[in-house]
Amino acid sequence: MASGHRIAVVGATGAVGQTTLKLLHERKFPVRELRALASKRSAGKKVTFAGEPITVEELKPDSFKGVDIALFSAGTEQSREFAPAAVKAGAIVVDKSNAFRMDPDVPLVVPEINGETAKHHKGILACPNCTTIVTVMPLKPLHDAGRLRRVIATSFQAVSGAGIAGVDELRSQTLAWARGEALKPSFFQHQIAFNVIPHIDKFVEGGYTGEEMKLVNEVRKILAAPDLLISATTVRVPVFTAHSISVNAETEVKVSAARAREAFERFPGLKVVDDPAHNRYPMPIVAEGQDDCLVGRIREDISNPRGLNFWVSGDQLRKGAALNGIQIAELIIR
Ligand SMILES: NC(=O)c1ccc[n+]([C@@H]2O[C@H](COP(=O)([O-])OP(=O)(O)OC[C@H]3O[C@@H](n4cnc5c(N)ncnc54)[C@H](OP(=O)(O)O)[C@@H]3O)[C@@H](O)[C@H]2O)c1
Numbered sequence: 001m002a003s004g005h006r007i008a009v010v011g012a013t014g015a016v017g018q019t020t021l022k023l024l025h026e027r028k029f030p031v032r033e034l035r036a037l038a039s040k041r042s043a044g045k046k047v048t049f050a051g052e053p054i055t056v057e058e059l060k061p062d063s064f065k066g067v068d069i070a071l072f073s074a075g076t077e078q079s080r081e082f083a084p085a086a087v088k089a090g091a092i093v094v095d096k097s098n099a100f101r102m103d104p105d106v107p108l109v110v111p112e113i114n115g116e117t118a119k120h121h122k123g124i125l126a127c128p129n130c131t132t133i134v135t136v137m138p139l140k141p142l143h144d145a146g147r148l149r150r151v152i153a154t155s156f157q158a159v160s161g162a163g164i165a166g167v168d169e170l171r172s173q174t175l176a177w178a179r180g181e182a183l184k185p186s187f188f189q190h191q192i193a194f195n196v197i198p199h200i201d202k203f204v205e206g207g208y209t210g211e212e213m214k215l216v217n218e219v220r221k222i223l224a225a226p227d228l229l230i231s232a233t234t235v236r237v238p239v240f241t242a243h244s245i246s247v248n249a250e251t252e253v254k255v256s257a258a259r260a261r262e263a264f265e266r267f268p269g270l271k272v273v274d275d276p277a278h279n280r281y282p283m284p285i286v287a288e289g290q291d292d293c294l295v296g297r298i299r300e301d302i303s304n305p306r307g308l309n310f311w312v313s314g315d316q317l318r319k320g321a322a323l324n325g326i327q328i329a330e331l332i333i334r
Contacts, residue, residue, distance in 0.1 A: 004032030005333060008067045008091065010059055010082065011074030012036035012047050015163050016096055019322035020071055025050045027326060030333070037063050038074065064089035069329050072096060073321065087123035092332055094325045096127040098210075101218055108221050111327040112269045113140045118331045125328050130320030131155050131211065131234060132218040135245045137270055137293045137319070138312050141263035143223055146251030149306070150229040153215060156237045156244040157200060158284060159192060161316050166192075170238055188236065197236040209234060242284035243320060244313040254306045257298050264295050264310075269319065274298050282313035291318055 007024065011017040017038070024031055036047045036054045043058040057063065059078065064070060064086040072079050072086075072095040079099035086093050100106040107117035108126045110133055118125055128136070135153050142148060159166035165187045173183045173193035183191045190197050201210030211234040220228050255263070264272050273282050274296035282294035293314035301307025314320060 002032045004030035005068040006033040006035070006066055007031050007329075008035040008037055008064060008070040008086070010037045010063075010070055010072040010078070010086075012054075012056055013038040013042045013045065014073060015160050015167065015317055016073035016321040018047070019317040020073065020325065021047060021049045023318065023322050023326050027330075029326060029329065033066075035063070035067060061085040062089075064091045067091040069094065069332060071325050071329065073325075083124055091123075092121070093124045094127065094328045094332075095124055096321050096325055098129065098214065099126075100124050101126045101128060101214070102221065108218060109328050109331075110136060110140075110222055110324060111331055112137070112267065114222055114224070115331055118328055125332075127321065127324050127328065128218045128222060129211070129214040130161055130316035131157060131243055131245065132215050132222070133320045133324055134243050134293050134312055134314035134316060135215060135247060136219050136222050137267070137314065138247070138264055138295045138310060139219065139249065140223065141267040141270070142249055142251065142255060142260060142308070143225065145259060145263045146253040146255035146306075148223070148225065148228055148249055149252050150250040151219070151231075152248040153230070153232045154246045155211075155215075155232065155234045156196075156239070156246075156284075157211075157234060158239040158241050158243055158316060159188075159236065160241045161243060161320070162187070162200075162236070167240060170240065174238075192236060192238050194238060196238070198233060200234045200236055208232075239284045240288075241315060241317060242287040242313050243316040244282065244284055244287075244311065246309070246311055248301060248307060248309050250301075250304055250307045252306070255308060257300050257308065260308055260310070261298050264298070269293060270295055272296065272298070282311055284313050287313035287315050289318075290315055291323055293319055 079097040281296040297311040
């Protein structure tokens with residue numbers, strides 16, 4: 001019998017699903033059989049895995065017979081509806097939507113940070129939100145070095161974080177601008193080309209957005225720090241891929257900029273890019289296509305003796321979604 005695992009990629013035609021197919025091959029994940037699932041609209045279309053065309057099937061409750069691991073990236077509603085069916089059919093679900101992240105029975109896993117939590121699942125494991133992952137990667141070594149007390153995060157989020165429709169809208173508005181035509185928003189609430197929009201996801205209580213509260217709640221869960229003081233402002237920017245976050249962090253014990261740099265350098269999945277003399281710092285165009293999150297502009301907060309400022313950029317389709325999901329699957333099969 002052929003070795004390897006039977007994998008379903010749910011949302012295989014989407015931005016995360018496409019990256020998942022690419023990374024499964026790139027990381028030589030042992031795939032015996034691959035099932036590509038998406039909506040009825042895509043049934044019969046082809047996606048490519050390991051250089052071979054795979055026919056997309058419509059996602060249905062009976063799509064998971066014989067599947068070992070189902071990597072879900074088809075949206076929250078689809079995960080809520082179909083992940084239980086996948087588990088019932090015997091598959092382990094790695095879910096990238098918001099459906100189960102805060103469920104106490106579901107581990108919320110960033111393998112470099114809390115990989116051991118992946119052992120205690122009941123069939124579903126969740127990947128954090130993409131902005132959460134890029135933010136929490138440098139927060140973890142800082143937490144270990146001086147125990148975090150308070151975090152203030154401001155994000156600069158790429159349009160591909162909203163899926164293929166976000167990419168299409170930035171591209172079409174940029175082309176329209178070049179032709180001197182009017183720019184009409186249809187997917188984002190406002191024009192995204194040559195603009196920034198301080199509004200991602202629905203507004204919730206207290207004037208925050210859902211995206212901001214995901215970051216707050218998920219960082220606390222991943223770091224097992226329920227009392228961490230944290231607030232966020234999340235912003236969509238006209239960048240195709242890779243999210244950046246400006247972070248101000250206060251620790252209980254002072255962590256100097258030099259010590260923070262050392263801690264970041266030692267942490268797997270982080271790369272320090274911090275050479276102001278040569279204008280080198282993380283930027284989305286540098287982070288795009290990389291597995292590591294890039295951290296730089298590391299400096300002590302002149303307004304707080306136990307505060308640090310830094311800037312992190314990470315490819316949110318890779319580490320923020322597909323890569324993190326595959327790393328979880330790698331933990332499962334180990
Ligand atoms: N983009 C990111 O950076 C990122 C990062 C972390 C997590 N996520 C999460 O990952 C999920 C997918 O995001 P994305 O950016 O890949 O979105 P996307 O580019 O819009 O792709 C959505 C995928 O879901 C499928 N889908 C939509 N409705 C469906 C239905 N009713 N039944 C079956 N399949 C359906 C789509 O299939 P069709 O092509 O047939 O419509 C497509 O394959 C979301 O939950 C998102 O929050 C995204």
